[in-house]
Amino acid sequence: MRRNGYESYHGRSRGRTALKVLIGVLLVLLVLSVAALFFLEPYIHYSADGVRVELPFFGGGETETEPDPPAGTVPIQITTPEPTPSPTPEPEVDFRGVQLPAAALTDGTAQTQLEANRGTAAIFSMKEADGTLGYQSQTTLGTSSDQEGINEAIQTLNGGELYTVARISCFRDNALPWNDRALGIHSNSGNWRDDESVRWSSPAVESVRTYVAQVCGELAGLGFDELLLDNCGYPTRGTVSYIKSDSNYDPNTLTQTMEAFFQTLDQTLAQYPDIKVSVVTSLTVLGGGSDGSGLTLDLLKQYADRVYVQVPEGETVPTVEGLEIVPIVTQGTDTGSWALLS
Numbered sequence: 001m002r003r004n005g006y007e008s009y010h011g012r013s014r015g016r017t018a019l020k021v022l023i024g025v026l027l028v029l030l031v032l033s034v035a036a037l038f039f040l041e042p043y044i045h046y047s048a049d050g051v052r053v054e055l056p057f058f059g060g061g062e063t064e065t066e067p068d069p070p071a072g073t074v075p076i077q078i079t080t081p082e083p084t085p086s087p088t089p090e091p092e093v094d095f096r097g098v099q100l101p102a103a104a105l106t107d108g109t110a111q112t113q114l115e116a117n118r119g120t121a122a123i124f125s126m127k128e129a130d131g132t133l134g135y136q137s138q139t140t141l142g143t144s145s146d147q148e149g150i151n152e153a154i155q156t157l158n159g160g161e162l163y164t165v166a167r168i169s170c171f172r173d174n175a176l177p178w179n180d181r182a183l184g185i186h187s188n189s190g191n192w193r194d195d196e197s198v199r200w201s202s203p204a205v206e207s208v209r210t211y212v213a214q215v216c217g218e219l220a221g222l223g224f225d226e227l228l229l230d231n232c233g234y235p236t237r238g239t240v241s242y243i244k245s246d247s248n249y250d251p252n253t254l255t256q257t258m259e260a261f262f263q264t265l266d267q268t269l270a271q272y273p274d275i276k277v278s279v280v281t282s283l284t285v286l287g288g289g290s291d292g293s294g295l296t297l298d299l300l301k302q303y304a305d306r307v308y309v310q311v312p313e314g315e316t317v318p319t320v321e322g323l324e325i326v327p328i329v330t331q332g333t334d335t336g337s338w339a340l341l342s
Helices: 014-043 110-116 150-158 175-179 206-221 254-271 297-303
Strands: 044-047 050-053 096-099 121-127 164-169 226-230 276-281 306-310 324-329 338-340
Touching: 110 121, 121 206, 164 206, 206 226, 206 254, 254 297, 276 297
Parallel strands: 096 121, 096 338, 121 164, 164 226, 226 276, 276 306, 306 324, 324 338
Antiparallel strands: 044 050
16 A cells, blocks of 8 residues: 555565576676686697597696607717808909911910910911911811821810910901802902902802801811801991892891801801800991891800900990900900900
């Protein structure tokens, strides 16, 4: 019954008190469960068989020990080798070539003459522009030396410590076109001649290319360390405008013809893998241009170990990646690379 608008107070409900106790117990259990989960996490393992708890104080965390090796077994000891330091590369020696007279092939003065000129390599002209050869050849087109025992003397010299270079006038050859006009470069009046009235054989003629390659092969067989290809290409000196365009001189195929020559030379020298091949060229070619010889920078990079070039006074020797360049000089020095060809 209400008194003065209020119901009378009968005290706390027993059901509400029990509910609060139950909630408190559940909260305590929840806190303990979370704490247990964090504590037991390192010891809980999941597998195809289900979940298991391995507690260290129950022996679950013990690791298996490897069995003792059988009696008499020698344990293998693995040692890590000490790294071997890379050897320091030897510095490259400057190339200083000096052309010596033919007599130095046989008279024993080559080393003395080379040292007197501050050189490191002896250069000998083995095929002249007049077509003569400085040794006895088995080829059918060239004019061999008639000097008795010259080949043996060359082999003896080349068998020593001296670095030797055979200089070859490849296609500037007065004898071949004079003997057979079909082998030469022509003008409207006959064989074309350069500023010194020297005839040129044509690289376009296969037998000419083969002949020059054979000469190189024979000189490699005599033991020279390097072949210096001079006049290696079509003429660039004299009045080249007088050259007649025909099958022996096609301005559109000069480079293709020179590539064919280098391929023939490559095949000929295949049995002499250690010999170096160098080429006399021009600054124009080294700059990526064309000088009318048929040579290109790409051909030189592919087939030459080094190139020789005449550098006018006041100009610097160019640098071409992957290609050693030797300036042709009129006087040697004590430093740097150079070649004295006169």
